[in-house]
Amino acid sequence: MSDCNAACGESPREKLLGRGPQALSDAELLALLLPRAGGGNCPTRYAAALLQGADGLAGLLAADRRALLQERGLGPASVSRLLAAVELAARCARQPLTRRDVMTSPEKIRLFLQHHLGSRSREVFCCLFLDSQHHLLCCEDVFSGTLDGAAVYPREVVLRALHHRAAAVVLAHNHPSGLTHPSSADRHITQRLRDALALVDIRVLDHFIIGRGRSYSFAEAGLL
Structure with missing residues (x-):
């Protein structure tokens, strides 16, 4: 087990595959989208700090992409994954309304x-x-x-x-x-x-x- 996994306990990926995505916290789900964010720190701990600074998940998702790119530890790849996940969720919710x-x-x-x-x-x-x-x-x-x-x-x-x-x-x-x-x-x-x-x-x-x-x-x- 890596130092990160030892510090954070069961990894978010293992938890998701073993118990399903509903078993993960907001920070753990976010860590799966931002695996290389945080400059080498534990992804779950970094995600938790990111959420705390943004006043929760809703606050983070409300942030402008320019503001996200300026966030320490977030690069273009991580921001792209986050915004893509948000857009996929919105499109999934919209699709039934067209039918x-x-x-x-x-x-x-x-x-x-x-x-x-x-x-x-x-x-x-x-x-x-x-x-x-x-x-x-x-x-x-x-x-x-x-x-x-x-x-x-x-x-x-x-x-x-x-x-x-x-x-x-x-x-x-x-x-x-x-x-x-x-x-x-x-x-x-x-x-x-x-x-x-x-x-x-x-x-x-x-x-x-x-x-x-x-x-x-x-x-x-x-x-x-």
Whole structure:
């Protein structure tokens, strides 16, 4: 057994193969993606320190790739593996939405939006443009903003919906604070978007607010 394995105990690879990926901690899973990061230090210990400095997994995944490349011990290969893993997870979550009625799978919408928005450090407003069968045509980040807000313009949303020839739209934005209760501004813009899209016969089916590990649905709350 190497010094690293002796210091860290059972290696993450052995643990994964023996007991499955769900048995690994965040640091152990991250260590498998960054086996050569940390300048020769134990990968699991390095991964744990990286997570602590980033305020957890969500904070690390929210980091800009330029910031990751500046992190001591992370090189281009390690950053590439990390970003590729994140993108694969997001694409896996998105795929079922292109094959079935989105509105019959609210949990799949939540899962996708958590991957897409949950770890963002700035507020992002996105639209899921749907066809007449409510299959996903495109997910597009329409507006982005600061830590606590993004300006949303109904005219631009209408133009993007017409561009994609959408029959319906699901709205979504994140709250970097992690809180998901809608503000008065959230309620106001939802109604404005609903009215603007109705003029061109496009329905707003829902508006999700995404926090870290949680979400809020306007439709489920009876606000649409």
